Amino acid sequence: MDTKIDTDNDGQTVTFDSITDDTGTAGDFITNDNTLLFNGTVDLADGNSLSVTVGATTYTTVDPRLTVDGSGNWTLDLTGTNLTDGTYPVIATVTDTAGNTASTISQNVVIDTKVDKDGDGDIVTFDSITNDTGSSSTDFITNDNTLLFNGTVDL
Numbered sequence: 001m002d003t004k005i006d007t008d009n010d011g012q013t014v015t016f017d018s019i020t021d022d023t024g025t026a027g028d029f030i031t032n033d034n035t036l037l038f039n040g041t042v043d044l045a046d047g048n049s050l051s052v053t054v055g056a057t058t059y060t061t062v063d064p065r066l067t068v069d070g071s072g073n074w075t076l077d078l079t080g081t082n083l084t085d086g087t088y089p090v091i092a093t094v095t096d097t098a099g100n101t102a103s104t105i106s107q108n109v110v111i112d113t114k115v116d117k118d119g120d121g122d123i124v125t126f127d128s129i130t131n132d133t134g135s136s137s138t139d140f141i142t143n144d145n146t147l148l149f150n151g152t153v154d155l
Contacts, residue, residue, distance in 0.1 A: 012042070012043050012044060012045060012048055012094040012096070012102035012103045013041075013042070013043045013094075013103050014040060014041070014042045014043070014050065014074075014092045014093070014094050014103045014104070014105050015040045015041045015042075015092075015105055016038065016039075016040040016090060016092050016105050016106075016107045017039050017040045017041065018038075018039045018040075019031060019033075019036050019037065019038055019039070019109055020036065020037040020039065021033040021036075029107055029108065029109045029110065030109075030110040030112065031109070031110070031111055031112075032111070032112055032113050033111070033113075034082050034083045034084070034085070034111050034113055035078065035079045035080070035081065035082060035083070036078050036079070036083065036109070036111075037075055037076070037077055037078070037079060038052060038054065038075065038076040038078070038090060038109075039073070039074070039075050039076075040073075040074050040092055040105070041072050041073055041074065042068060042072050042074050042092070042094060043072055043094075044068065044072070044094065045096070047096070047097040048094055048095065048096050048097065048102060049061060049094070049095050050066070050068060050074060050092065050093070050094055051066075051092070051093050051095065052066055052074070052076045052090065052091070052092045052093075053089070053090065053091040053092075053093070054076070054078065054083075054088050054090050054109075055083075055086075055088045055089065059076055065077045065078065065080075074092075083111050084111070085111050085112055085113055085114060086110075086111060087108050087109070087110050087111075088108065088109045088110075088111065089106060089107075089108055090106065090107050090108070090109050091104060091105070091106045092104070092105050092106075124151060124152070124153050125151050125152045126149065126150075126151045127150045127151050127152065128140075128149075128150045129142060129147050129148065129149055129150070130144075130147065130148040130150065131144045131147075
């Protein structure tokens with residue numbers, strides 16, 4: 001009986017190229033869309049498998065949402081899932097038949113569907129004027145016609 005111990009990672013490659021829709025700057029993996037397609041390429045040898053982890057959930061090609069076409073393009077379709085706002089580490093991994101990790105790529109994806117980032121309900125506030133000459137420094141009454149307006153924008 002011959003026994004072979006396989007510790008070779010077989011040199012397979014995987015990429016994570018884009019999300020659909022990547023709003024704002026293309027390729028920054030920041031979006032206001034919480035129903036996403038994750039796209040990449042993979043070079044799979046016979047018997048090797050692809051898994052893609054988004055946050056704490058791992059998808060494999062057994063799941064119909066993760067597909068690989070004949071050209072090696074993979075897509076994870078989470079358009080039917082509403083992801084909550086936050087930063088999601090996305091990890092694509094190729095594993096060979098012996099269970100060795102052949103290749104891994106990792107990229108953070110940021111989902112931000114809210115303008116109000118701190119959750120206080122305020123987007124723009126008007127805090128003060130310079131020079132406020134009224135009876136209180138916060139009554140917004142002045143006799144100055146060259147005002148400086150002070151406020152905050154919730155970014």
